[in-house]
Amino acid sequence: MTERFLGKDLLCLEPLTADQIRFILDTAEPFKEVSERTIKKVPTLRGKTIVNLFFEASTRTRISFEFAEKRLSADTVNVAASGSSVEKGETLVDTARNLEAMRIDMVVMRHPSSGAAQFLADRIRSNVVNAGDGTHEHPTQGLLDLLTLRDKFGRIEGLKVCICGDILHSRVARSNIWGLLKLGAQVAVCGPVSLLPLGIEDLGVTVFRRIEDAIQWADALNVLRIQLERMHAGFLPSLREYNRVFGVTVERLEKAPRDLVILHPGPMNRGVEIDSRVADGPHSVILGQVTNGVAVRMAVLYLLAGGRPEMAEAAKGRSGEASE
Amino acid sequence: MRPVLIRGGRVIDPSQGYDAVSDLLVVDGRIAGLGQGLGAPDGAEVVDARGKVVSPGLIDLHVHLREPGREDVETVATGARAAAAGGFTAVCPMPNTDPVTDNQAAVGFIVKQAQAAGAARVYPIAAVSMGQKGQQLSEFGELVGAGAVAVSDDGHPVASSHLMRMALSYARTFDIPVADHCEDPTLKGNGVMHEGLVSTRLGLCGIPAAAEEIMVARNLLLADLTGGHIHLCHMSTRGSVELIRRAKDKGVRVTAEVTPHHLTLTHEACEGYNTNAKMNPPLREAADVAALRAGLKDGTIDVIATDHAPHHYDAKEREFDDAPFGIVGLETALGLGLTELVQGGVLTLPELIDRMSAAPARVFQLPGGSLQRGAPGDVVIVDPEARWRVDPSTFLSKSRNTPYDGRELRGLVDRTIVAGLTVFRGKAC
Numbered sequence: 195m196t197e198r199f200l201g202k203d204l205l206c207l208e209p210l211t212a213d214q215i216r217f218i219l220d221t222a223e224p225f226k227e228v229s230e231r232t233i234k235k236v237p238t239l240r241g242k243t244i245v246n247l248f249f250e251a252s253t254r255t256r257i258s259f260e261f262a263e264k265r266l267s268a269d270t271v272n273v274a275a276s277g278s279s280v281e282k283g284e285t286l287v288d289t290a291r292n293l294e295a296m297r298i299d300m301v302v303m304r305h306p307s308s309g310a311a312q313f314l315a316d317r318i319r320s321n322v323v324n325a326g327d328g329t330h331e332h333p334t335q336g337l338l339d340l341l342t343l344r345d346k347f348g349r350i351e352g353l354k355v356c357i358c359g360d361i362l363h364s365r366v367a368r369s370n371i372w373g374l375l376k377l378g379a380q381v382a383v384c385g386p387v388s389l390l391p392l393g394i395e396d397l398g399v400t401v402f403r404r405i406e407d408a409i410q411w412a413d414a415l416n417v418l419r420i421q422l423e424r425m426h427a428g429f430l431p432s433l434r435e436y437n438r439v440f441g442v443t444v445e446r447l448e449k450a451p452r453d454l455v456i457l458h459p460g461p462m463n464r465g466v467e468i469d470s471r472v473a474d475g476p477h478s479v480i481l482g483q484v485t486n487g488v489a490v491r492m493a494v495l496y497l498l499a500g501g502r503p504e505m506a507e508a509a510k511g512r513s514g515e516a517s518e
Numbered sequence: 519m520r521p522v523l524i525r526g527g528r529v530i531d532p533s534q535g536y537d538a539v540s541d542l543l544v545v546d547g548r549i550a551g552l553g554q555g556l557g558a559p560d561g562a563e564v565v566d567a568r569g570k571v572v573s574p575g576l577i578d579l580h581v582h583l584r585e586p587g588r589e590d591v592e593t594v595a596t597g598a599r600a601a602a603a604g605g606f607t608a609v610c611p612m613p614n615t616d617p618v619t620d621n622q623a624a625v626g627f628i629v630k631q632a633q634a635a636g637a638a639r640v641y642p643i644a645a646v647s648m649g650q651k652g653q654q655l656s657e658f659g660e661l662v663g664a665g666a667v668a669v670s671d672d673g674h675p676v677a678s679s680h681l682m683r684m685a686l687s688y689a690r691t692f693d694i695p696v697a698d699h700c701e702d703p704t705l706k707g708n709g710v711m712h713e714g715l716v717s718t719r720l721g722l723c724g725i726p727a728a729a730e731e732i733m734v735a736r737n738l739l740l741a742d743l744t745g746g747h748i749h750l751c752h753m754s755t756r757g758s759v760e761l762i763r764r765a766k767d768k769g770v771r772v773t774a775e776v777t778p779h780h781l782t783l784t785h786e787a788c789e790g791y792n793t794n795a796k797m798n799p800p801l802r803e804a805a806d807v808a809a810l811r812a813g814l815k816d817g818t819i820d821v822i823a824t825d826h827a828p829h830h831y832d833a834k835e836r837e838f839d840d841a842p843f844g845i846v847g848l849e850t851a852l853g854l855g856l857t858e859l860v861q862g863g864v865l866t867l868p869e870l871i872d873r874m875s876a877a878p879a880r881v882f883q884l885p886g887g888s889l890q891r892g893a894p895g896d897v898v899i900v901d902p903e904a905r906w907r908v909d910p911s912t913f914l915s916k917s918r919n920t921p922y923d924g925r926e927l928r929g930l931v932d933r934t935i936v937a938g939l940t941v942f943r944g945k946a947c
Contacts, residue, residue: 208719285832285835285836286836286837287835287836305837306839307837307838307839307840308720308721308722308791308838308839309720309721309722309791309837309838309839310837312790312791313791313836313837313838327721328721328722328839329721329722329723330720330721330722331721365721368719368721391717391718391724392713392714392715392717392718392724392726393714393715393718394718396715397715397718397719
């Protein structure tokens with residue numbers, strides 16, 4: 195391949211163009227089918243070595259990446275912060291350089307500090323995929339949310355999507371805001387003002403302080419997890435009150451002028467930000483998000499390895515196509 | 519000691535409103551004459567300063583020299599040499615050393631190290647509270663006796679309003695200022711940069727302007743209450759400038775400083791998670807920079823101080839959250855002032871020199887900052903036209919953490935003289 199489609203890394207959606215995002219989503223389409231096969235494996239990334247470097251607990255994202263890698267036939271290694279050299283005080287850059295000295299091709303990293311993915315990407319030659327950095331971005335989550343919305347509505351442009359909950363601390367919110375805005379959606383956020391970041395309106399999003407208003411306006415709600423720690427840190431009086439004021443309930447949704455599609459990046463706090471009847475209801479696409487997560491991650495890994503979107507269908511069948 | 523006759527430079531001495539091409543004579547470590555056509559005494563070293571600016575040596579009221587405790591990143595000697603290279607003839611190190619400079623032996627140690635270095639003069643600032651713990655006042659009387667010129671808990675701001683009140687009152691006994699890093703610790707929280715649009719985009723925890731302004735307001739009220747002299751360190755917000763302006767109108771004994779970086783950079787410098795743009799107080803917005811410049815011009819803010827904060831390369835080569843706050847500043851301050859403020863039309867050259875020499879001497883009641891007969895023979899000779907590029911690898915400081923790497927500046931130190939002795943000579947000499 196002469197020209198990389200995405201650059202070396204996928205760190206965040208903010209700098210991507212609408213075309214780049216659209217092509218990632220288009221590339222994910224043919225990969226969806228791989229996971230539906232009896233033998234869920236294609237040779238696309240055979241011989242590539244990928245390290246999953248998780249400095250923060252993660253179940254869904256880590257497993258989703260691992261499935262994506264394995265279904266593309268890459269060799270994978272998982273490193274968690276606990277029990278590794280990180281616990282012995284090794285710096286991030288040393289950890290990465292040591293891994294690279296073992297001749298790896300890609301690093302997928304989850305890290306509690308914003309900017310950690312970029313820090314790493316600037317210092318190693320391998321491709322870096324950000325699997326969530328602090329409260330900055332979680333680009334593959336943003337992409338899988340976009341793919342899920344596109345599946346459901348057939349388009350992103352013109353959709354009204356409201357992200358609900360703790361926007362201040364949410365990397366999912368930031369990736370969704372950038373991705374949706376670039377693809378022409380109208381974006382709103384809704385949550386307690388104590389959990390909205392300063393200047394959020396300047397990014398081009400509408401702010402709703404009442405969930406009822408958001409429900410009146412939106413085509414889809416992306417409901418974020420409310421973390422118990424926020425209550426201890428004084429951002430919220432209680433989870434109970436959060437549920438009473440901001441909880442996405444059937445009663446509230448029934449007043450909407452149209453059926454709202456419900457997304458949630460997980461893990462859910464049932465009875466806090468979302469009621470079970472909504473999470474399990476007919477308009478919930480929460481499990482569809484998880485399914486799409488694998489396809490989106492396959493697409494990202496394929497593209498970073500040098501693959502072209504238009505070749506994705508063919509690449510599934512043959513080996514070596516995705517090499518640089 | 520040989521007399522020094524500096525001939526033919528543009529001598530600028532804001533302490534007496536002097537600005538003329540003339541000669542300056544230093545004898546026995548003191549200023550002995552200023553005027554045209556001075557004769558050279560027997561054995562005098564004659565320095566040709568034609569085309570150069572000759573002014574009182576610069577004075578920096580806020581540096582961190584890290585000794586004792588972190589001699590790997592700076593010592594009193596390397597800091598004093600870096601100061602001389604930047605045109606400073608005196609610096610005031612903050613007491614957040616390890617152990618803390620909270621007793622007369624610790625102050626005496628710094629004075630002794632500075633004497634041995636024989637570069638810029640070093641006037642220690644001692645801790646307000648024992649161990650900078652914010653509980654019990656340190657022994658101001660003994661500290662002043664050992665050479666301290668002010669007290670501050672910089673690095674660990676005084677949170678207790680009661681303790682600050684007592685410090686301001688007690689400091690009056692010895693006629694020293696209390697310098698405070700104004701920060702409400704609960705509002706600062708885990709913040710690592712200015713709270714605004716950039717922190718929102720980068721997903722970094724913000725420090726609101728109010729974290730500083732609340733403590734500025736408190737300190738002004740306590741200075742008014744006690745009659746003590748409050749010196750506000752490294753002001754960073756437009757709100758702080760306005761609070762100080764009003765307090766000065768009212769006659770409160772307040773002085774304030776601003777750093778070169780808060781005068782020249784905004785929070786946008788943090789883009790890309792640049793840890794050399796991580797400082798406390800954080801870089802703020804363009805409107806803040808404009809207000810700080812205006813405040814420096816009209817005298818609301820008295821002095822430029824660097825907050826020279828050396829850190830190890832490895833400490834800054836980290837995730838943004840985990841990197842320490844602060845940058846080195848001694849060797850770029852004058853160049854930034856000349857380039858950004860004088861060339862930029864904010865200050866006249868005499869005003870810049872005032873804010874970096876006469877004004878700091880006045881604020882901390884230090885000798886120097888003047889070329890009047892009998893004043894200390896502390897002089898800096900600057901080539902105002904020389905263009906140079908910031909290259910941290912050439913710093914005399916032990917540390918390299920600067921956001922100005924590669925920046926082209928105008929105005930370079932030619933020679934720094936302390937008590938009649940040349941302690942730094944530029945490459946052009």
